[in-house]
Amino acid sequence: xxxxxxxxxxxxRDESGVVAVAxxxxxxxxxxxxxxxxxxxxxxxxxxxxxxxxxxxxAFAEIGAGVDVYYAGKAFLSLxxxxxxxxxxxxxxxxxxxxxxxxxxxxxxxxxxxxHGNNKSDDEIVxxxxxxxxxxxxxxxxxxxxxxxxxxxxxxxxxxxxxxTTGVHAGGHEYISTAHEDQKFGLSxxxxxxxxxxxxxxxxxxxxxxxxxxxxxxxxxALPDSPAMTALLRAVERPELHLxxxxxxxxxxxxxxxxxxxxxxxxxxxxxxxxxxxxxxxDEVDLGGGYxxxxxxxxxxxxxxxxxxxxxASVAASAADVGTPLPRFSIEPGRAIVGxxxxxxxxxxxxxxxxxxxxxxxxxxSVDGGMSDNIRPALYGAQYHAEIVGRRSDAEPVLARxxxxxxxxxxxxxxxxxxxxxxxxxxxxxxxxxxxYGRSMASNYNQVPRPPVVxxxxxxxxxxxxRETVEDLLALDQG
Ligand SMILES: *Cc1c(COP(=O)(O)O)cnc(C)c1O
Numbered sequence: 001x002x003x004x005x006x007x008x009x010x011x012x013r014d015e016s017g018v019v020a021v022a023x024x025x026x027x028x029x030x031x032x033x034x035x036x037x038x039x040x041x042x043x044x045x046x047x048x049x050x051x052x053x054x055x056x057x058x059a060f061a062e063i064g065a066g067v068d069v070y071y072a073g074k075a076f077l078s079l080x081x082x083x084x085x086x087x088x089x090x091x092x093x094x095x096x097x098x099x100x101x102x103x104x105x106x107x108x109x110x111x112x113x114x115x116h117g118n119n120k121s122d123d124e125i126v127x128x129x130x131x132x133x134x135x136x137x138x139x140x141x142x143x144x145x146x147x148x149x150x151x152x153x154x155x156x157x158x159x160x161x162x163x164x165t166t167g168v169h170a171g172g173h174e175y176i177s178t179a180h181e182d183q184k185f186g187l188s189x190x191x192x193x194x195x196x197x198x199x200x201x202x203x204x205x206x207x208x209x210x211x212x213x214x215x216x217x218x219x220x221x222a223l224p225d226s227p228a229m230t231a232l233l234r235a236v237e238r239p240e241l242h243l244x245x246x247x248x249x250x251x252x253x254x255x256x257x258x259x260x261x262x263x264x265x266x267x268x269x270x271x272x273x274x275x276x277x278x279x280x281x282x283d284e285v286d287l288g289g290g291y292x293x294x295x296x297x298x299x300x301x302x303x304x305x306x307x308x309x310x311x312x313a314s315v316a317a318s319a320a321d322v323g324t325p326l327p328r329f330s331i332e333p334g335r336a337i338v339g340x341x342x343x344x345x346x347x348x349x350x351x352x353x354x355x356x357x358x359x360x361x362x363x364x365x366s367v368d369g370g371m372s373d374n375i376r377p378a379l380y381g382a383q384y385h386a387e388i389v390g391r392r393s394d395a396e397p398v399l400a401r402x403x404x405x406x407x408x409x410x411x412x413x414x415x416x417x418x419x420x421x422x423x424x425x426x427x428x429x430x431x432x433x434x435x436x437y438g439r440s441m442a443s444n445y446n447q448v449p450r451p452p453v454v455x456x457x458x459x460x461x462x463x464x465x466x467r468e469t470v471e472d473l474l475a476l477d478q479g
Contacts, residue, residue: 005294005301006385006432008041008341010456017392019430023459026345026389026428032461033454035347035428036369038439040464042084042457045341045435049088052291052304052333059308063316065326070114072289072334073099075436076342080455080464082106085337091134093332097124104131114332116163118184125150129158137161137247137286139186141227144234144241152240161247161286162235164189164228166266170251170259170290177262185249187227189270232274232282243280245327246271249288252335255300257307260287261314268315272322281324287311289332293339295433296385302336335436342435344373344451345389346413348427349405363400365423370404371411372445374431374438378410386414390428393420402429406446439465447473 003011003019010022019026021039029039053069060067070093071085077099082092083106091112094100103113110132115124118139125147128136138144138160151158165186167178179190225233228246235243248263267285275281294301319326346367353361376382386402397418404411413431423429442450449468454461 004297006296006299006340007343008044008435009047010041010044011343013389015392017390019387019389021343022456024456024461026430029345029454029456029461030347030390030428033452033463034467035345036367036373036451037345037467038373038434038451038453039343039345039430039461040081040338040435040453040455041341042455045081045338046084046088048337048341049085049090052331052337053089055304055308056312056329056331059305059312060329062309063312063326065312065315066328068328068330070286070330070332071337072332073103074440075334076338076438076440076453077102078453078464079106081338082108086112090337091330093334097121097127100124100127100131100133110134122146122150126154129154129156133159135159135161135244137163138231138235139163141187141231141234144231144238148238148240157240157242159242159244160235161245161284162187162228162231162243163247163249164231164267164270166248166250166263168248168250168259168263168266170254170256172253172255172292175250175254175256175259175262186247187231189226189228189266191223191226228270229273229277232270233278236274236278236280243282245282245284245286247286247288249286249332250290252290253292254290255292255302257310257314260307260311261318263287264311264315265318265321268318268324268327269322271327272324275324283327284330285315285327286330286332289334289336291331291333291336293336293433293436295383301340304336337436339436340433342433342438344369344431344434344438346402346429346431348388348423348429349425351423351425360399363398363419363421363423365400365402365419365429366405367402367413367429368405369448369451370406370413371408372404372406372443372448373451374413374434375441375443376437377412377415378408379441381415384414384431384433386417386419386429386431388420388423388427389430393422395420395422397421398423402431406448408445444468444473449473 056067070091072093092103093114095116111134113133114135115128163186165181292302350366352364398421400419402414452467453465
């Protein structure tokens, strides 16, 4: 029987209670690869990648616009995963030289790779330029000059997008909109922000996005250009740059289309203003990533078909309102492609009942990994779901907390979950939906070697990333 969300589509449980992924039982996985191990359901990942491409492709075709789907490699990148998403028609976003190297080594064409980052090194920029990446997303005025200089010195023209902040923040079930942003990414569309021209000047802080100067004259004399407009103008001016378009990323784990729609309207308005100022109507608009998934039973992931239709209808209306033809769009899902496709398989060690304040007992179930393989609960208070997967149990469920083996009381994998009361050492326990930001954020805290990533497909498993060993750790130590 298939378990359903938040597990990947290939996860099922047989009559004896043993769980399998794509036909491979967890006892076999544990015997072959050890625990802890990240287990990735290849078919599920490919289906999600293809599903996003199809959903957005057809919804945007309906409004007469093209769309590219970039897989946000920071969620999890390996040679195989880069190849899979490439085969499913996605492009790949990278944010560092390391991610870029993996995408290139996997055979993703440079033209299908984007380079992000708020503090790219010259090496990273040069590598990207020499690989012929399709786009460098620039994040500051100084970076515009640096990319232009590095491209110019090589006789190249760098394709760039300018990352803007629209004031829209989304995540979970809500979005909020603020004029001014206190974060490191992007360039604000709000006038009255310090930019290169006005740096150091104190300006009115109460300018809402919809009060921004609308056109060329009048209001523009009252307020300096927004940092976003200043950056776009500079990118247009530099002959070593080809300004492809405008980029906006509004958040993570978004479950509602409103934030994307409001941000898209702001970006399309900015695009029209730039065209009015310079005669340059940029070709592309990127709406970023952040498509939400189910982490717990009963949670409902964002449906790509529905969100694609909603966002397409909304951007078509916004473009008509501002009176410009539609650009080509792109989106950057990471978590939504790889998150649900992955689970982590652990072995239970110590089981300890602890009396808590309200008189209840909480059963602390320690597993052989922890915050080094999944930092998200400690970092964000992220919630996960766990089950005993190696056997059936008819024991009464108990209130349990799944914890790791690290020297830190915050080393929690699952804050609260019902597990069978007879949970015991040696049980196999799986945590669902760990494919994104699990291995990619893993550390060697306590000198714990990082677990392998094992792909499963059609009844067979293979190692994508091998388990680290203590020898690997010692090899770095120069004594
Ligand atoms: C993190 C990030 C993404 C991917 O976010 P998900 O929540 O994994 O979809 C996409 N674009 C940018 C610029 C990001 O920083």
